[in-house]
Amino acid sequence: MANGIGILVVLMLLLSCSGKKNAPVALAAPRDSLPVMDTEKVTTLISDSGVTRYRIETEEWLVYDRKNPSYWAFEKGLYLEKFDTLFRVEASIQSDTAYYYDKMRLWKLQGHVDVKNQKGERFNTELLFWDQNKQRVYSDRFIRIEQPDRVITGYGFESNQEMTIYTIYKPEGIFYVDEGAGTADSVKTDSVQTGNTRQERPDLVEVQKGGK
Numbered sequence: 001m002a003n004g005i006g007i008l009v010v011l012m013l014l015l016s017c018s019g020k021k022n023a024p025v026a027l028a029a030p031r032d033s034l035p036v037m038d039t040e041k042v043t044t045l046i047s048d049s050g051v052t053r054y055r056i057e058t059e060e061w062l063v064y065d066r067k068n069p070s071y072w073a074f075e076k077g078l079y080l081e082k083f084d085t086l087f088r089v090e091a092s093i094q095s096d097t098a099y100y101y102d103k104m105r106l107w108k109l110q111g112h113v114d115v116k117n118q119k120g121e122r123f124n125t126e127l128l129f130w131d132q133n134k135q136r137v138y139s140d141r142f143i144r145i146e147q148p149d150r151v152i153t154g155y156g157f158e159s160n161q162e163m164t165i166y167t168i169y170k171p172e173g174i175f176y177v178d179e180g181a182g183t184a185d186s187v188k189t190d191s192v193q194t195g196n197t198r199q200e201r202p203d204l205v206e207v208q209k210g211g212k
Contacts, residue, residue: 032066037063040060042058042060043057051085052087055081056080058077059076059077061073061074069101069104070102071102073098073099074097077094078093078097078098080092080094090117093113093114095128096113097109104131104133106129107132109128111126113126113128115163117163117164118164119164122145123143124143125143126141126142127141140155143157145166145168149176152173153172154168154170154173
């Protein structure tokens, strides 16, 4: 009789336990997937070798110090100004998304990237890299450069970090604007380089007047 009661008690315990739902267990995220810093609505100055060289504005600044490679993330947009030694703005950069790989000193700018240099020229592309160690800016994507008297478009771009000396490797065209006459010249060439503008393969140059 005692054995029967014991078996009945065990069965009741098993049935009562089986009716309970297990509570969800929260799993901790891996340490390297979490930012060590998460700051919102940031405006800050950044120094290089003891000299203030940059001003950053962003809605959110994330720092991932245990990623390989480590990086800063600006996934809600970035506005950056670069200063010369006299604290004058050499260039300004605005992009939808930006990543800075701090150990490599490399910027990756994505989305709508808009750059202005000290001469008032404007550069637009969807992907731009800025290597601070090599003092070089480059892209393999479509680039549009707006100058006071012309617009240059093409693919493949390289520049100094002041964006004043640059080359477009596969130009689509150079469109000269004559504001007084209301006309534009379109020139196609194999490469364009600032300073002394170079046109390789002049046999391929095509000039169109009056937008025709």
